[in-house]
Amino acid sequence: MHVFLCRSGHALMAFMLSRQEGKLNRQQTMELGHHILKAHIFKGLSKKTGVSSSVLQALWISCSTDGLSAALVSLRNLYTPNVKVSRLLMLGGANVNYRTEVLNNAPVLCVQAHLGHQETVSLLLEFGANVDVVS
Structure with a gap:
């Protein structure tokens, strides 16, 4: 019962956020x-549908915001990255070569490598981040 209530709460929060006026x-x-x-x-x-839940989740988030890339490089996600949400953002179309607001506008890959976030660096590389980009 507890798991159902938690999932329902998360679903309600997701619906509430995605129904807000504006992006x-x-x-x-x-x-x-x-x-x-x-x-x-x-x-x-x-x-039933032949479409993975990951694709449906990515479509949902991409329809709710214009700022997938901006969210990926938000200060909170740079310094305490949420790898699962970052993956969702990338599946939704976030630019893995997006420039941040730190380290002289370094690309997200450079910042994550500099901070030692190996799991996030691997994820960025998996989604095609450019290793030759200049910071």
Whole structure:
């Protein structure tokens, strides 16, 4: 029962955020990603529809914001990265070569490597981040 209530709460938060007037800001986008992932709304649909739940989640977040890339490089996500939400942002179309507001506008890959966030660096490389970009 507890798991159901938690998932319902996350689903309600995700619906509330995605129904707000206008597009979401960086922080709201990260929060929406968290709630989308926790709600598991599309669980089991891939067998019926042939479309993976990851693709459906990515479509949901990409329709709710214009700032997937900005959310990916938000200060909070740079310094305490949420790898699962970052993956969702990248699946939704976030630019993995997006420039940050730190280290002289360094690309996100440079900042994550500089901070020693190996899991996030691997994720960025998996999604095609340019290793030859100049910081």
